[in-house]
Amino acid sequence: xxxxxxxxxxxxxxxxxxxxxxxxxxxxxxxxxxxxxxxxxxxxxxxxxxxxxxxxxxxxxxxxxxxxxxxxxxxxxxxxxxxxxxxxxxxxxxxxxxxxxxxxxxxxxxxxxxxxxxxxxxxxxxxxxxxxxxxxxxxxxxxxxxxxxxxxxxxxxxxxxxxxxxxxxxxxxxxxxxxxxxxxxxxxxxxxxxxxxxxxxxxxxxxxxxxxxxxxxxxxxxxxxxxxxxxxxxxxxxxxxxxxxxxxxxxxxxxxxxxxxxxxxxxxxxxxxxxxxxxxxxxxxxxxxxxxxxxxxxxxxxxxxxxxxxxxxxxxxxxxxxxxxxxxxxxxxxxxxxxxxxxxxxxxxxxxxxxxxxxxxxxxxxxxxxxxxxxxxxxxxxxxxxxxxxxxxxxxxxxxxxxxxxxxxxxxxxxxxxxxxxxxxxxxxxxxxxxxxxxxxx
Amino acid sequence: xxxxxxxxxxxxxxxxxxxxxxxxxxxxxxxxxxxxxxxxxxxxxxxxxxxxxxxxxxxxxxxxxxxxxxxxxxxxxxxxxxxxxxxxxxxxxxxxxxxxxxxxxxxxxxxxxxxxxxxxxxxxxxxxxxxxxxxxxxxxxxxxxxxxxxxxxxxxxxxxxxxxxxxxxxxxxxxxxxxxxxxxxxxxxxxxxxxxxxxxxxxxxxxxxxxxxxxxxxxxxxxxxxxxxxxxxxxxxxxxxxxxxxxxxxxxxxxxxxxxxxxxxxxxxxxxxxxxxxxxxxxxxxxxxxxxxxxxxxxxxxx
Ligand code: SF4
Ligand code: SF4
Numbered sequence: 001x002x003x004x005x006x007x008x009x010x011x012x013x014x015x016x017x018x019x020x021x022x023x024x025x026x027x028x029x030x031x032x033x034x035x036x037x038x039x040x041x042x043x044x045x046x047x048x049x050x051x052x053x054x055x056x057x058x059x060x061x062x063x064x065x066x067x068x069x070x071x072x073x074x075x076x077x078x079x080x081x082x083x084x085x086x087x088x089x090x091x092x093x094x095x096x097x098x099x100x101x102x103x104x105x106x107x108x109x110x111x112x113x114x115x116x117x118x119x120x121x122x123x124x125x126x127x128x129x130x131x132x133x134x135x136x137x138x139x140x141x142x143x144x145x146x147x148x149x150x151x152x153x154x155x156x157x158x159x160x161x162x163x164x165x166x167x168x169x170x171x172x173x174x175x176x177x178x179x180x181x182x183x184x185x186x187x188x189x190x191x192x193x194x195x196x197x198x199x200x201x202x203x204x205x206x207x208x209x210x211x212x213x214x215x216x217x218x219x220x221x222x223x224x225x226x227x228x229x230x231x232x233x234x235x236x237x238x239x240x241x242x243x244x245x246x247x248x249x250x251x252x253x254x255x256x257x258x259x260x261x262x263x264x265x266x267x268x269x270x271x272x273x274x275x276x277x278x279x280x281x282x283x284x285x286x287x288x289x290x291x292x293x294x295x296x297x298x299x300x301x302x303x304x305x306x307x308x309x310x311x312x313x314x315x316x317x318x319x320x321x322x323x324x325x326x327x328x329x330x331x332x333x334x335x336x337x338x339x340x341x342x343x344x345x346x347x348x349x350x351x352x353x354x355x356x357x358x359x360x361x362x363x364x365x366x367x368x369x370x371x372x373x374x375x376x377x378x379x380x381x382x383x384x385x386x387x388x389x390x391x392x393x394x395x396x397x398x399x400x401x402x403x404x405x406x407x408x409x410x411x412x413x414x415x416x417x418x419x420x421x422x423x424x425x426x427x428x429x430x431x432x433x434x435x436x437x438x439x440x441x442x
Numbered sequence: 443x444x445x446x447x448x449x450x451x452x453x454x455x456x457x458x459x460x461x462x463x464x465x466x467x468x469x470x471x472x473x474x475x476x477x478x479x480x481x482x483x484x485x486x487x488x489x490x491x492x493x494x495x496x497x498x499x500x501x502x503x504x505x506x507x508x509x510x511x512x513x514x515x516x517x518x519x520x521x522x523x524x525x526x527x528x529x530x531x532x533x534x535x536x537x538x539x540x541x542x543x544x545x546x547x548x549x550x551x552x553x554x555x556x557x558x559x560x561x562x563x564x565x566x567x568x569x570x571x572x573x574x575x576x577x578x579x580x581x582x583x584x585x586x587x588x589x590x591x592x593x594x595x596x597x598x599x600x601x602x603x604x605x606x607x608x609x610x611x612x613x614x615x616x617x618x619x620x621x622x623x624x625x626x627x628x629x630x631x632x633x634x635x636x637x638x639x640x641x642x643x644x645x646x647x648x649x650x651x652x653x654x655x656x657x658x659x660x661x662x663x664x665x666x667x668x669x670x671x672x673x674x675x676x677x678x679x680x681x682x683x684x685x686x687x688x689x690x691x692x693x694x695x696x697x698x699x700x701x702x703x704x705x706x707x708x709x710x711x712x713x714x715x716x717x718x719x720x721x722x723x724x725x726x727x728x729x730x731x732x733x734x735x736x737x738x739x740x741x742x743x744x745x
Contacts, residue, residue, distance in 0.1 A: 012455055168455065240740060253741040324448050331454045338449050359455060360448055366461055366514075367556035371634070372688035380740035385688060403739050411453030418459045419556070425451035 005231035033306030042068035059108035075304035089328035132276035138266035141348035150258035157261035164237030167330025177211035181218035187270025294354030363420035374413035384413035399430035465515030471625035478621035495521035497541035526615025626677035638693035646701025675717035
């Protein structure tokens with residue numbers, strides 16, 4: 001099988017060895033689960049419970065009427081102690097339901113397996129996915145049932161499972177593929193059924209040969225599913241890049257994958273779909289990689305949604321003394337946190353990355369030496385250096401002309417720049433300014 | 443512990459490369475050419491290179507009020523490259539004037555590193571060339587060190603082997619194609635230069651040399667590639683990051699333009715050598731070239 005890859009990209013150090021051989025272990029359930037009412041892109045949920053209510057595991061405790069939204073569920077059984085703000089990885093406080101755990105793990109009666117799952121219709125399946133609160137688990141947290149509802153005039157030809165896990169350090173998807181390949185294939189087949197796609201791909205980078213093998217075994221006999229081996233390069237798993245590599249199609253600028261007949265699902269999301277459809281399980285736990293030289297015992301853990309990050313860290317031996325940065329997500333696209341107090345693990349938490357003063361440097365910003373490296377690595381072929389200098393001068397119109405809006409914020413340009421220019425950050429700023437201006441013009 | 447946490451925008455890891463490391467790589471790449479110059483021309487060559495480099499570094503350190511004289515290494519690169527364009531035994535003051543001019547007029551007048559339009563070393567060289575033409579064309583035969591003409595200005599052909607290893611008269615770094623190729627291979631391996639500029643540059647020189655210098659002759663084309671400053675220019679001067687295009691297509695056009703201009707000067711101009719002016723001229727066009735050759739972005743919809 002030939003190795004497939006995309007244009008641009010970088011080869012950062014992968015640092016996956018600390019956790020890639022470690023099987024997923026269940027984390028201790030939290031004493032108090034903090035379930036944010038907004039763990040997805042889209043409308044936040046309204047609480048369906050009140051302070052003092054007894055709730056059971058898997059019970060829906062928040063929902064929204066908005067289409068682009070996903071309900072949230074109790075990840076423990078116990079008593080609602082308060083409904084108040086908690087911190088979110090994005091830095092803004094969000095409303096959350098605090099549940100004191102009674103440690104009984106009593107399942108709610110709504111959690112019922114669907115014995116006839118193989119005979120369910122696409123619409124029934126989609127409803128199950130929505131009710132289970134499934135969102136993109138690679139970090140984007142876009143509600144999955146919305147993704148599974150492309151416009152009627154757009155036929156989906158391919159469903160792609162993103163198992164590239166190109167972010168350095170993270171191994172959650174890798175372990176998921178190794179330990180639960182059948183679930184992934186089942187989730188993929190269900191997604192293909194929902195959107196009536198004739199063909200499925202499971203894309204994995206070639207630095208995970210064991211996962212490739214496991215999935216090849218799992219798809220044996222499935223004629224319309226192919227395991228595609230990709231060259232190991234960041235950001236191989238970026239949605240648009242993955243589509244181009246596997247199908248040769250390009251998502252039009254500003255458009256969605258459905259416009260070219262594609263649908264991309266993260267490997268973890270596939271498992272969640274399979275669990276919801278077969279076992280009736282809502283999304284109340286996920287695999288999280290806790291890693292980096294700032295944590296004493298790096299691990300992959302199956303963590304209940306709502307578990308405070310601090311408790312998870314404690315189960316990994318705690319932080320090291322020289323900790324300098326805590327990141328939710330991976331090192332290229334993750335979000336640095338000012339602290340871990342009142343910060344729960346959510347549906348989108350793929351990793352808790354702890355870096356020390358060895359990795360965290362504060363670099364002086366130098367003038368651009370026009371080395372062109374940012375242009376070479378940019379996977380969407382825009383001009384990071386020109387956008388950067390436009391932003392420096394406050395020229396957001398010019399930044400837009402250089403296609404700032406097409407940036408996928410992969411971070412490659414900032415990573416490679418020898419002048420240590422924070423290009424990605426500047427481009428993000430430009431996107432914000434341009435969007436604000438467009439909104440004002442309306 | 444928590445108040446020590448750093449909150450910054452992603453990405454959270456950076457490649458180890460810095461301007462200093464890039465410039466150091468360029469200096470390493472220049473080393474074979476420096477060595478060849480010293481082997482062929484002896485102590486005077488070494489002194490010339492040292493004086494140029496020191497003068498360039500000092501000038502920059504003074505302008506930037508930098509206590510560390512090496513700084514980011516870019517001034518040293520300019521100094522070495524300037525030295526390699528000089529004849530083997532120039533007066534010391536010529537070296538100093540050239541270096542000071544390169545760093546001040548060529549670089550800091552425009553706002554310092556990254557902002558200069560023209561290759562600083564070539565600005566220095568151009569100034570010396572028009573001011574002290576005699577000193578600048580005082581060629582010596584290598585090893586024997588007797589006065590002679592550069593192969594470009596003479597009628598006798600020195601032989602390709604000599605041209606390739608560098609045992610021919612000429613500027614310090616212009617002589618040995620082998621040494622330059624070794625250095626260029628290093629830069630290529632390190633990812634600091636791409637093939638686009640040097641290859642189109644050399645291709646244009648080869649084609650025009652083969653066709654236009656006294657009828658069709660491939661060996662004449664090869665001669666034009668190996669003789670004079672083409673190799674040095676193609677691998678170390680036209681590829682200067684600051685003053686060459688950043689777009690892939692722009693680099694092709696730029697290299698081609700450098701080659702064509704070089705040959706126009708060589709074949710029809712007043713000077714025997716045209717590399718300096720060809721590159722300077724193309725430098726001036728870089729902003730234009732960049733903007734005309736923006737790559738097609740992912741998902742660009744035809745309008
Ligand atoms: S990588 Fe940095 S120094 Fe190089 S061109 Fe881009 S912005 Fe300029
Ligand atoms: S400009 Fe955007 S898409 Fe391009 S490398 Fe930088 S962050 Fe990635």
